[in-house]
Amino acid sequence: MVLGKRLRHLREKAGVSFEDAARAIEVTPLTVRRIEKAEVGLRIPYVRELLHTYGVPAAEVDDFLSLAREANQPGWWYKYRDVLPDWFSAYVSLESEASVIRLYEPHYVPGLLQTHDYAAALMRVGFPNETKEDIDRRVALRLKRQDLLAKPESPAIWAVLEETVLRRPVGGAEVMRAQIDRLNEALDLPKVRIQIIRLGTGAHPGAFGPFHYFRFGFSELPDVVYTESLAGAVYVDQPVDVVTYLEVLDRMSVQAEPVARTRAILGELRKEL
Template sequence: MVLGKRLRHLRERAGVSFEEAARAIEVTALTVRRIEKAEVGLRIPYVRELLRAYGVPAGEADDFLALAREANRPGWWYKYRDVLPDWFSAYVSLESEARVIRLYEPHYVPGLLQTHDYATALMRVGFPNEPREDIARRVALRMRRQDLLAEPEAPVLWAILDETVLRRPVGGPEVMRAQFDRLAEALDMPKVRIQVMRFGVGAHPGAFGPFHHFRFGFSELPDIVYTESLAGAVYVDRPDDVVSYLEVLDRMSVQAEPVTRTRAILGELRKEL
């Protein structure tokens, strides 16, 4: 996505139209548009000819081509492609590149904070007809995603959890106690913030469903909001729409219990199990 936007900038800076760029690589103008919107892969021969058509100096073009080759390499999650839907692979990619992840979850503990047993119990419910081996692969993918939080350049993770998340039994009391312990441990991570939206708050602006907001370290890449349904997902990047979600998160962060109260809440609910 970043390189596509940079190609567009280079084309516009050179005063080259879509049609002229298309003639340079013998494709349609629509294909050039799709390259710039990251709707198709970055074919190196095409990129090389476009850079030449845009008058990009050799050294700068070589750097750009090196980035394009890197962008074309499969991510670590590629080996899980047998259990990773196409619509969710984009999510894993965004999650891996984000600098800030803010989310509201009304149903379950977010994947980045789940224990192995909690994730397994959820997968068995979500995929009741899948063989045990596939369930194990799905859980392994979820556990591998969590390595992100231990990296030196880990993103800020700011999660607002509905109280329902903590009261819904998943996998039995032992699984839930371990999950509460995992959340308490996550609070010790310098970039993790967890707030609880108590029942007593009543109606609140995020009650329509879960969503995740991603912010990146690239000026070319806008904030993106992810929402999920039973059949797939929607990725929202229109600025006005994204701002609406961000405003909801800001309002909810004020309504929810402060982060300093989360550990005590987890302890109270753990004792009830």
């Protein structure tokens, strides 16, 4: 997406039309549009010729092509493609590149903060007809995503959870106690913030369903909001729509208990188990 937008910027700066760019690489103008929108892979011969057409200096061409080759490499999640729906692979990609992840979860602990046993219990309920091997693969993918938290360039994560998330028994009391302990450990990470909306808070503006907000360290990438359903997902990137979600997150964070209270609340809930 970043390189596609950079190609568009270079084309427009050079005053080259879609039709002229298409003639340079002997394709249709639609193909050039799709390259710029990251709807197709970056074929190196095409990219090289486009950069020459746009008058990019040779040294910069080499740097750009190196980035294009890197972008064409499958992500680490490719080996899990047998249990990774196409509509969710984009989520994993966004998650891996985000600098900020804010989210609202009314049902379950976010995947990045789940324990193995909690994740396995959810997978068994969500995919009752799958084999143990496939369930194990799904759990392995979810836990592999958590490697992100240990990286020096890990994103800032700000999660707003309903109290029901921690009261809903997933896998039994022992699994829930371990899951609450995991959340306490996550609070020790410098870039993780967790807030809890108590049951007595009442109505709030986000009570339509879970959603995740991503911000990136690239000016070419817009903020993106992810929402999920039983049959797929929607990725929202129009600024006017994204701002609506962001404002809701801000209002919910005010209604939720302060971050300083999270450990105490987790302790209270753990004692009840």
